Amino acid sequence: MDKLALKSAAEKFERELAKIGGDPEAVSLRAATLPLIDAAKAGRIEAPLQWREIPGARLFSEGNLRRYGDLEGAYSAFRVELTGGESDTLRALKASMPSH
Amino acid sequence: MGFGIGSITGAFKSAADWVGDKVEDGAKAVGSAAETVADTAVDVVDHGAKALGAARDFVGDRLEDVDHAKAWVGGKIDGAVDTAEKAVDGFRENLVEFGEEHGGFVGKTIAQGISNNIGVLEGGTLAVYDMGKGVVQLADGAGKLVNPLEWAARGGENLDRLEKTGKAALAIGSLASPIGWAINGEGNANTAKALWNGVTEGYQEAAKDGDWSKFIGRGVVDIGSFFIGAGEANAAIKGARAADAVADGARVLDAAADVGKATRGIDAAADAGRIADGATAARVGTRADKVAEIVKNADAATLDKIKSTSTFVTNGLDNAGAEAFLKSSDGQQMLRAMSAADPGADATKIYGRAMDLLSTGSKAPEVKPFNDALVKIVPQGEGVSAYTPFFATMDDLQAAAKSGQSLADAFGLPIRSEAAVYDIYQIAPKGADVDVFVQTIAPTSELGGAVVREGGALQYLVLNRSEWTDAVKIGSIPN
Numbered sequence: 001m002d003k004l005a006l007k008s009a010a011e012k013f014e015r016e017l018a019k020i021g022g023d024p025e026a027v028s029l030r031a032a033t034l035p036l037i038d039a040a041k042a043g044r045i046e047a048p049l050q051w052r053e054i055p056g057a058r059l060f061s062e063g064n065l066r067r068y069g070d071l072e073g074a075y076s077a078f079r080v081e082l083t084g085g086e087s088d089t090l091r092a093l094k095a096s097m098p099s100h
Numbered sequence: 101m102g103f104g105i106g107s108i109t110g111a112f113k114s115a116a117d118w119v120g121d122k123v124e125d126g127a128k129a130v131g132s133a134a135e136t137v138a139d140t141a142v143d144v145v146d147h148g149a150k151a152l153g154a155a156r157d158f159v160g161d162r163l164e165d166v167d168h169a170k171a172w173v174g175g176k177i178d179g180a181v182d183t184a185e186k187a188v189d190g191f192r193e194n195l196v197e198f199g200e201e202h203g204g205f206v207g208k209t210i211a212q213g214i215s216n217n218i219g220v221l222e223g224g225t226l227a228v229y230d231m232g233k234g235v236v237q238l239a240d241g242a243g244k245l246v247n248p249l250e251w252a253a254r255g256g257e258n259l260d261r262l263e264k265t266g267k268a269a270l271a272i273g274s275l276a277s278p279i280g281w282a283i284n285g286e287g288n289a290n291t292a293k294a295l296w297n298g299v300t301e302g303y304q305e306a307a308k309d310g311d312w313s314k315f316i317g318r319g320v321v322d323i324g325s326f327f328i329g330a331g332e333a334n335a336a337i338k339g340a341r342a343a344d345a346v347a348d349g350a351r352v353l354d355a356a357a358d359v360g361k362a363t364r365g366i367d368a369a370a371d372a373g374r375i376a377d378g379a380t381a382a383r384v385g386t387r388a389d390k391v392a393e394i395v396k397n398a399d400a401a402t403l404d405k406i407k408s409t410s411t412f413v414t415n416g417l418d419n420a421g422a423e424a425f426l427k428s429s430d431g432q433q434m435l436r437a438m439s440a441a442d443p444g445a446d447a448t449k450i451y452g453r454a455m456d457l458l459s460t461g462s463k464a465p466e467v468k469p470f471n472d473a474l475v476k477i478v479p480q481g482e483g484v485s486a487y488t489p490f491f492a493t494m495d496d497l498q499a500a501a502k503s504g505q506s507l508a509d510a511f512g513l514p515i516r517s518e519a520a521v522y523d524i525y526q527i528a529p530k531g532a533d534v535d536v537f538v539q540t541i542a543p544t545s546e547l548g549g550a551v552v553r554e555g556g557a558l559q560y561l562v563l564n565r566s567e568w569t570d571a572v573k574i575g576s577i578p579n
Contacts, residue, residue: 032410050418052459055410058514061456066487069444076452083419087451089426093435094447 003043006081010040013078016071025063026071032056033075036082048084391508391515391551405547412514414460416542422458430467434537434563441564457489457561460512461539465561469533474560474568475526477507477577479519484571491527491560500557501577512544512555521578525571527562534568537561 014037020026032055039045056075060066080086086094398406405411417425425431434457438450445453458464474491476484492500492511500510508518541555562568 028408031404031408035410048419051422051455052414052416052418055408055412057456057459058409058412058517061453061488061490062485062517064485064487069449072449072452073446076448079452079455080448087419087423089423089431089435090447090451093451097439097447097450 001045001048002081002085003045005085006040006045006078007043009074009078009081010037013037013071013074014041016068016074020068020071023065023068025059025065026068029056029059029065029071029075032059033078037078040078040082045082049082051079051083054079054082391518394547394550395515402547406515409514409516409546411548412544412546414512414542414544416459416461417464421464422455425458425464426454428464430465430537433467433535434465437535437563441566457537460490460542461559462542462555463540465537465539467535468538470536470560471529471533473526473528474536474562475524475574476571477511477522477524479517480521480523480576482523484525486565489561489563489565491562492558493560494526496558497524497577503556505554505556507577509553510541510555510557511559512541512553512557514544515546515551521576523573524575524577526574527565527568527571529568531567534564537563 013033017026017030036045036054060072060075066072080090394402395406426435431454434454435450438453439445442450472493475494475497476488476491477497478484497507500507503510506518507513507522538558538560541557541559543555544553545551546553
């Protein structure tokens with residue numbers, strides 16, 4: 001685990017959540033992920049999580065949070081770090097999408 | 101999509117408190133008095149049956165004379181209904197007075213309940229009247245398939261129509277049993293209303309008059325004929341001659357009477373929402389009862405967890421399994437499709453979305469070219485998210501409905517997305533074959549395993565919604 005990268009991702013995700021403010025789904029996302037955010041910021045996460053264990057995904061697919069692009073990006077980046085950092089697939093995908 | 105935690109709580113509390121207390125005890129208490137009342141009311145309804153039977157014969161004899169049929173049917177039934185309504189209303193008033201005089205348990209309250217149930221049947225008569233008028237007002241489509249008169253008059257044509265709209269007809273047929281329809285009046289009446297414009301006016305008039313028992317009664321008859329019509333549609337699919345399978349007016353009314361008996365003892369003046377909630381909760385079995393109990397007894401912190409889905413876990417592919425799939429040719433195709441669907445999304449977002457999908461499936465998905473419609477269920481009254489990739493075929497939805505699981509179990513839904521009634525939305529590919537990714541829904545758990553869903557239904561992942569039509573509501577289905 002790259003605890004510094006994880007902490008940075010957690011802080012960025014938290015900032016994006018704060019920007020959204022009162023959107024009820026964003027409030028739900030914050031409530032769902034706050035324990036992980038706090039643990040990541042405090043350096044208490046020692047081992048990678050399973051992606052499926054991280055709450056909140058349904059709020060993007062079945063809800064409307066995807067309209068907040070920066071929030072989705074920060075949420076995904078946070079989860080990448082929570083699951084152990086960039087995988088081979090993500091690195092390859094990034095390489096194939098240089099414009100981003 | 102918004103989620104209605106309040107409606108969930110209300111639904112389950114109603115199941116235990118209301119159905120248990122009112123239906124069981126109330127029905128027994130009413131006893132033979134209700135039977136007598138029912139017989140009387142059915143007699144009155146028979147007036148409508150005769151008129152309707154005559155109307156059917158007339159329509160059958162003059163298939164091409166639609167305008168004439170419209171006037172004749174309306175006039176015949178109009179007179180019968182007017183007489184029946186006046187007679188029954190008077191009897192209802194007398195019955196309440198009788199109850200007041202006798203007091204006690206068989207007192208005004210019960211008498212009012214019986215009276216309201218007569219109102220159910222009386223409303224049924226009125227709905228038949230509406231149906232008689234509506235038969236010549238219907239637009240083409242599934243509405244005709246569930247109208248017994250229409251079947252009587254045009255069995256052969258409807259058989260052809262059935263082949264074109266067969267899936268819609270089957271969806272209607274699978275909605276519920278007649279008893280379920282009766283006690284799930286509000287939600288299913290909405291469906292009937294949407295599909296059957298010929299009776300819409302009648303509902304509105306009953307509601308405007310404030311006689312909710314009649315309003316529910318309209319639902320009973322609409323539902324009774326609805327059910328028979330769809331049943332005959334199924335029979336037609338199996339090769340039965342449509343003309344032989346046609347339900348006549350008397351059968352419609354019999355169905356209404358049977359349903360009325362099933363609902364006897366129910367306080368028909370109770371609000372329809374509670375009726376619907378109770379019906380659904382009764383259908384979903386012990387697993388849902390457990391969920392209901394959890395929700396009913398949940399403290400504020402637990403309700404927050406349910407609302408935020410903070411403890412909802414999909415037990416799909418793990419990180420290694422998902423990575424392995426994404427490295428495969430199908431996985432690469434998935435990533436390309438997702439990227440093409442949203443060119444502005446960066447790699448991290450695309451990767452995240454892919455991992456989210458794979459986390460919900462018990463196995464790696466299979467790519468399939470597809471050119472048929474797909475459906476999705478959402479809690480009644482809520483729309484379909486513009487972003488959701490999760491859909492199913494109508495066949496799979498029906499299979500799930502018949503599986504003995506609740507839909508929430510089969511589709512692995514979180515508690516906050518569980519509803520008494522779901523709306524069914526449909527999308528269709530705009531072009532020819534479109535690739536979809538098909539996978540079995542993985543089990544899910546919530547609240548630390550207190551609520552476990554088996555999953556097991558198939559989900560069709562639509563990665564590029566722009567290749568599909570907008571989601572259109574086509575009906576409703578109980579949980």
